[in-house]
Amino acid sequence: xxxxxNVRRRTGVDAAIAELRALLGDRLSTAAAVRESHGRxxxxxxxxxxDAVAFPDSTEEVAAVVKICARHGAPMIPFGTGxxxxxxxxxxxxxxxxxxxxxxxxxxxxxxxxxxxxxxxxTRKQLNAHIRDSGLFFPVDPGADAxxxxxxxxxxxxxxxxxxxxxxxxxxxxxxVLADGRIVxxxxxxxxxxxxxxxxxxxxxSEGTLGVITxxxxxxxxxxxxxxxxxxxxPSIEAAVAAVILIIQSGIPVARIxxxxxxxxxxxxxxxxxxxxxQPTLFFEFHGTERxxxxxxEMVGAIASDHGGGDFRWAARPEDRTKLWQARHDAYYAxxxxxxxxxxxxxxxxxxxxxxxxxxxxxxxxLRASKLLAPIVGHVGxxxxxxxxxxxxxxxxxxxxxxxxxxxxxxxxxxxxGTCTGEHGIGYGKLDFLAAEHGAAVAVMRQVKQALDPDNxxxxxxxxxx
Amino acid sequence: xxxxxNVRRRTGVDAAIAELRALLGDRLSTAAAVRESHGRxxxxxxxxxxDAVAFPDSTEEVAAVVKICARHGAPMIPFGTGxxxxxxxxxxxxxxxxxxxxxxxxxxxxxxxxxxxxxxxxTRKQLNAHIRDSGLFFPVDPGADAxxxxxxxxxxxxxxxxxxxxxxxxxxxxxxVLADGRIVxxxxxxxxxxxxxxxxxxxxxSEGTLGVITxxxxxxxxxxxxxxxxxxxxPSIEAAVAAVILIIQSGIPVARIxxxxxxxxxxxxxxxxxxxxxQPTLFFEFHGTERxxxxxxEMVGAIASDHGGGDFRWAARPEDRTKLWQARHDAYYAxxxxxxxxxxxxxxxxxxxxxxxxxxxxxxxxLRASKLLAPIVGHVGxxxxxxxxxxxxxxxxxxxxxxxxxxxxxxxxxxxxGTCTGEHGIGYGKLDFLAAEHGAAVAVMRQVKQALDPDNxxxxxxxxxx
Numbered sequence: 001x002x003x004x005x006n007v008r009r010r011t012g013v014d015a016a017i018a019e020l021r022a023l024l025g026d027r028l029s030t031a032a033a034v035r036e037s038h039g040r041x042x043x044x045x046x047x048x049x050x051d052a053v054a055f056p057d058s059t060e061e062v063a064a065v066v067k068i069c070a071r072h073g074a075p076m077i078p079f080g081t082g083x084x085x086x087x088x089x090x091x092x093x094x095x096x097x098x099x100x101x102x103x104x105x106x107x108x109x110x111x112x113x114x115x116x117x118x119x120x121x122x123t124r125k126q127l128n129a130h131i132r133d134s135g136l137f138f139p140v141d142p143g144a145d146a147x148x149x150x151x152x153x154x155x156x157x158x159x160x161x162x163x164x165x166x167x168x169x170x171x172x173x174x175x176x177v178l179a180d181g182r183i184v185x186x187x188x189x190x191x192x193x194x195x196x197x198x199x200x201x202x203x204x205x206s207e208g209t210l211g212v213i214t215x216x217x218x219x220x221x222x223x224x225x226x227x228x229x230x231x232x233x234x235p236s237i238e239a240a241v242a243a244v245i246l247i248i249q250s251g252i253p254v255a256r257i258x259x260x261x262x263x264x265x266x267x268x269x270x271x272x273x274x275x276x277x278x279q280p281t282l283f284f285e286f287h288g289t290e291r292x293x294x295x296x297x298e299m300v301g302a303i304a305s306d307h308g309g310g311d312f313r314w315a316a317r318p319e320d321r322t323k324l325w326q327a328r329h330d331a332y333y334a335x336x337x338x339x340x341x342x343x344x345x346x347x348x349x350x351x352x353x354x355x356x357x358x359x360x361x362x363x364x365x366x367l368r369a370s371k372l373l374a375p376i377v378g379h380v381g382x383x384x385x386x387x388x389x390x391x392x393x394x395x396x397x398x399x400x401x402x403x404x405x406x407x408x409x410x411x412x413x414x415x416x417x418g419t420c421t422g423e424h425g426i427g428y429g430k431l432d433f434l435a436a437e438h439g440a441a442v443a444v445m446r447q448v449k450q451a452l453d454p455d456n457x458x459x460x461x462x463x464x465x466x
Numbered sequence: 467x468x469x470x471x472n473v474r475r476r477t478g479v480d481a482a483i484a485e486l487r488a489l490l491g492d493r494l495s496t497a498a499a500v501r502e503s504h505g506r507x508x509x510x511x512x513x514x515x516x517d518a519v520a521f522p523d524s525t526e527e528v529a530a531v532v533k534i535c536a537r538h539g540a541p542m543i544p545f546g547t548g549x550x551x552x553x554x555x556x557x558x559x560x561x562x563x564x565x566x567x568x569x570x571x572x573x574x575x576x577x578x579x580x581x582x583x584x585x586x587x588x589t590r591k592q593l594n595a596h597i598r599d600s601g602l603f604f605p606v607d608p609g610a611d612a613x614x615x616x617x618x619x620x621x622x623x624x625x626x627x628x629x630x631x632x633x634x635x636x637x638x639x640x641x642x643v644l645a646d647g648r649i650v651x652x653x654x655x656x657x658x659x660x661x662x663x664x665x666x667x668x669x670x671x672s673e674g675t676l677g678v679i680t681x682x683x684x685x686x687x688x689x690x691x692x693x694x695x696x697x698x699x700x701p702s703i704e705a706a707v708a709a710v711i712l713i714i715q716s717g718i719p720v721a722r723i724x725x726x727x728x729x730x731x732x733x734x735x736x737x738x739x740x741x742x743x744x745q746p747t748l749f750f751e752f753h754g755t756e757r758x759x760x761x762x763x764e765m766v767g768a769i770a771s772d773h774g775g776g777d778f779r780w781a782a783r784p785e786d787r788t789k790l791w792q793a794r795h796d797a798y799y800a801x802x803x804x805x806x807x808x809x810x811x812x813x814x815x816x817x818x819x820x821x822x823x824x825x826x827x828x829x830x831x832x833l834r835a836s837k838l839l840a841p842i843v844g845h846v847g848x849x850x851x852x853x854x855x856x857x858x859x860x861x862x863x864x865x866x867x868x869x870x871x872x873x874x875x876x877x878x879x880x881x882x883x884g885t886c887t888g889e890h891g892i893g894y895g896k897l898d899f900l901a902a903e904h905g906a907a908v909a910v911m912r913q914v915k916q917a918l919d920p921d922n923x924x925x926x927x928x929x930x931x932x
Contacts, residue, residue: 110818110820111715112711112715112819112820113818113819113820114714114715115818154660155659155660155664156660157658157660161658165635166658168658168664168667169631169635178910182906182909183906184905184906184907184909184910185904185905185906185907186904186907186910188883188884188885188903189818189883189884190816190817190818190849190850190883190884190885190888191816191818191819191848191849191850192623192627192632192634192816192848192850192885192888192889193621193816193885193887193888194620194621194622194623194671194885194887194888194889194890194891194892195885195886195887195891195892195896195899195900195903195904196671196892196900196903196904196907196908196911196929196930197668197671197672197676197911197914197915197929198621198634198664198667198668198670198671199907199910199911201634201664201667201668202663202664202667202668202914204664205660205662205663205664206663210663221717222715222716222717224717245578248580249577249578249580249688250688251687251688251690289761291757291758291761292757292758292761295755295757295758350656350657350658350659351656352576352579352581352655352656352657353578353579353657354576354578354579382657382658383656383657384656384657384658417654417655417656418654418655418656419654419656419658419659419660419661420661421659421660421661422656422658422659422660423658423660424660425660425661426660426661426662430661433661434661434662437654437661437662438651438652438661438662439650439651440648440649440650440651441650441651441652441662441665442662443648443650444644444650444652444665444918445662445663445665447917447918448663448668448914448917448918449663450917451913451914451916451917452910452913452914463662463663464662
């Protein structure tokens with residue numbers, strides 16, 4: 001940005017803040033602590049505080065906020081819970097963070113239709129608590145208790161995606177405030193539709209760069225008659241991954257298949273006070289009828305055993321299952337706890353399942369040749385795995401080594417027909433990888449961006465360089 | 467279009483045809499019979515022949531065709547098998563039909579990854595024949611043996627969608643030639659990705675208005691260990707639909723649940739030489755392990771019986787299943803055969819499952835109060851059903867009555883939270899209904915269209931008025 005443009009934007013932001021204060025009163029904050037917490041996510045990426053934080057109460061109020069910002073040329077950064085991992089919420093060009101936390105109502109749950117509509121600030125755990133007695137649940141579960149608007153915006157997934165899909169498959173419709181303040185509803189409640197362009201899927205994964213998601217209509221799923229979980233240790237990562245590939249290829253509808261490497265198992269044992277073998281381990285969950293879940297478990301058990309897997313350690317009681325999965329969800333924090341004072345840098349790739357063993361094995365070899373601490377954990381049923389670098393961000397050499405290893409891992413995944421991120425998104429951390437992956441299609445994404453946000457005010461600097 | 471613009475376009479089309487002939491030789495046709503067959507689909511909508519038909523051999527050749535047409539301002543209409551149902555292929559503003567039929571190769575099948583890449587002209591039956599010995603199948607099955615490019619372009623679905631999803635869920639990636647001749651690849655082979663805007667889903671369902679789909683990467687599915695089908699008659703449509711709703715709400719993973727009303731059963735019996743009871747009937751298919759398929763069938767049987775369903779007539783042998791489903795797929799032609807010389811006008815809506823009984827019952831009452839012949843058939847597990855008007859297109863009163871009844875049905879579906887089309891698309895037959903359904907979002911669709919096709923040359927007059 002030129003110096004003059006910078007001054008103009010600065011003046012515009014100040015004018016916008018004055019108007020927003022008149023609109024929102026004390027629901028507009030410029031306090032340093034509030035601003036700082038809104039420019040930072042859970043990644044190692046440099047945070048950047050916005051100039052102000054707005055706390056709107058309704059879609060109409062979001063539209064009013066957006067209109068004020070648009071008129072003054074102030075950048076806008078939608079904010080859910082700040083648990084993203086590629087710098088998504090950093091206010092790279094300043095502007096106004098739009099915190100959706102007050103929009104946390106659940107206006108509608110339809111048990112017969114297995115769907116609901118939530119405001120964007122409702123978190124996944126809040127939704128599941130809300131529908132606890134309905135016989136339904138919402139399956140998408142990134143580690144953090146993220147907001148459903150944020151999860152839609154980042155196309156989040158998690159451990160259940162192998163069976164229940166990601167946000168791409170589970171969002172039926174959206175309410176979105178566009179860059180000029182227009183309110184649009186996309187999609188609907190029908191399970192399928194051939195009516196017009198799929199704007200819902202366009203906004204899902206757009207990371208706040210095309211508009212602010214204010215409401216989300218979601219598929220819900222019936223709580224299965226039977227659910228049971230098990231943990232099984234393997235002699236090597238290769239053996240564990242080979243078992244996973246065969247399970248997927250056999251079409252067994254496993255609800256969860258998670259891989260943790262030995263380092264991560266050690267971290268999880270320490271953090272969650274557990275005593276699993278410190279070996280590469282698969283966590284499974286089976287959903288179905290009583291007979292169906294048993295049948296799945298038997299089939300998986302036979303495959304695991306053929307690949308050197310040890311005995312299944314079962315967690316059949318609900319409280320044991322909860323404990324097991326909470327430990328899995330806390331894996332990132334467990335990894336951080338291995339090295340107090342260090343920062344985490346989680347990164348993920350996803351490849352076709354036939355390439356998973358090769359991609360992980362080469363990444364592990366690369367890691368062993370480095371001095372880096374980076375436990376591996378993965379939603380391996382989807383071909384998706386994560387490295388969580390645990391680094392000293394002030395050590396330039398270490399940071400450089402991690403960057404180089406990450407780049408090699410992404411390059412490897414792309415060469416194997418995969419994607420630079422299975423579920424974390426682009427933010428500003430993976431801009432170059434998006435271009436490497438999608439080539440000429442990035443120009444098409446840019447055309448769409450420019451059509452819907454010609455002044456580049458919606459979360460500028462994320463997903464695409466404009 | 468003004469008279470002057472019309473002359474300009476006319477001149478441009480002639481110039482384009484001359485250049486295309488130089489490029490393609492006898493793979494460019496202006497023969498009347500060829501042009502006429504390319505301006506007509508299987509619906510009652512008025513056909514309109516293009517000025518010429520191009521038969522490209524490769525993505526690069528499609529790009530060359532598009533560049534020539536774009537330079538001369540000639541409209542382009544992608545053509546698969548011409549089996550669409552809302553006038554999708556009519557050359558409303560003249561121009562060049564791009565017939566993808568020669569692009570019918572299958573460059574890649576990956577059995578371990580359960581995916582494949584096909585050229586756009588490959589039909590669904592051709593693909594399934596190609597992979598017959600692989601243990602895999604492609605489930606999406608609109609009645610016609612449509613091309614996979616056309617199915618992607620219209621977001622097709624069919625009888626298996628309740629379990630396996632529609633083209634929206636089964637397309638992993640696309641190669642698309644844009645309106646300016648650029649070739650882009652969208653998506654990829656990873657099962658999930660959070661990398662950038664979901665261009666794949668943007669082109670799926672765009673009906674050729676944003677570009678020409680030339681290759682499709684598809685998910686495949688393992689052929690289940692056990693498959694069995696059954697037919698069950700009910701005392702009333704209401705009873706059959708009530709059974710369906712309970713089956714879906716119970717989370718039983720039925721592969722197919724199809725409803726045919728008594729009129730349609732009569733038509734199917736006559737056309738396919740069968741002898742089912744002439745009553746509202748559900749067709750079921752169960753996929754799973756041996757034990758799992760039996761368990762599903764038992765659960766469904768109990769629900770059907772509670773709703774007055776008769777005995778299950780089983781079709782366990784593959785040839786019986788094929789016969790049963792071929793009869794179901796031929797239902798549209800069976801309906802037409804009820805009134806020789808008449809034209810078919812199939813229309814569909816889709817509603818949340820809780821509204822399905824009401825929507826069908828009111829539509830049936832409306833039909834009974836009319837003199838129209840319109841058998842009902844539906845993918846009712848998704849809340850999707852079809853009316854197939856069988857009309858004399860030269861009888862203005864009859865046509866008017868069908869139009870009015872269709873409009874009331876769509877209005878009813880929208881009021882119940884549904885969509886104006888579950889799987890047939892907008893074409894030029896449902897332009898007004900798209901606006902009624904999506905309101906302000908249609909303007910967003912138009913912005914996307916204008917960004918990617920500023921001269922409105924890709925299948926103009928379809929999906930959106932520009």
